Amino acid sequence: MDSVVLKGRNDSLALQLRDTADFMQIIRTLKTLLGKLYEETPTGEVSYRLETGNRLLTEEQLTQIQSVFADFPRFSINGITSAVVDKDVVADMVTAKMTHRIGGVVRSGQTIDIMGDVLFLGDLHSGATLCASGNIFVMGKVSGVVQAGSHGDTRAVVVGDLQGASQVRIADVIEIVADHYDPLKPVAYLSKLHTMTHAKMSELANIRPRLFKQMEAM
Template identity: 35%
Template structure:
């Protein structure tokens, strides 16, 4: 007989696998049996640990809120487990839209003035000037066609593979993940514009390279941006 509910130990607790082919009623019935068995074993062994972390994985089945509530209630009432999360192989519509934004290039044509903040869920191409006090932030990379006098912060959630492409011969603050560089060229008016790539090198230091090195620095750049470079 196929086992529709299976429990196994993982690094930080336990994983409860629920079959995605059985009916939900069958899952609840087998879950009851499993919890009763575990409770009996726990009583015999004298186990006293509480709130052991449990991840519930439903495979190719997406559980709705009511189903999650029923499972949570059973587990909380009949076991020592504390549910950490519900996971599955299925994306919700909302998460799919969020993921699409994260991996797509967002383009904006505007001037970013002092006090303004532009946020992007993935990569961003900004065509326009960023004034002192203006901020451009992105989870991914930042590409600026225009003057950068404010702050450009790529990889705001810790992505050290993100890059910033801009004219760095201007007064600006550059950040990638937790690394910071302040550009302060006193003679910038006498120097020609030069677009470069800012990135985190193998020594975990924020470095600059010429634009023609972009593909080598980040080989997957054309896949993410749709072949922009």
């Protein structure tokens, strides 16, 4: 079985790198195959997707493959797909889906930055910041800055008593709480127009259906 096989994928081309093959054999076969393809297609730019199966390419291995492609200027790599994921990537994905319970006192000048959702049960002083890549549910006292969707998640929400907060931020949108606080609308979210909007708790199920199910499970 060849260590590198050319495959057609709808409107694209893929190079399958056999995951059980010796990597140096893959490099040798890749050079031969690309050389042949280069002669058969003397004009035009051609890009290939690399499919690595159950093999995760190291940075060194990827550099070696890129070095092979460098010998064929009209050929390029447009992506890499694998059937496996690096354990660190998996760990980050799991963390991002967790709901973290945060208590205690966060003092002025301090910043709490969490991957995932946060259920805040503590005391956030003025001048302190609570950030979460996901949603923030406030059940404590907040006087500082509360930011949900800190990595750009515009679907994130902030829910709870925000009367004393100095600012609420969702993704890149900032709101001064004192100018907009309404105790009857404890849900802050971004509308389709990307503006900070407030709603009653009873409306959350319609605004963010998936989130509502998540809250029921908490």
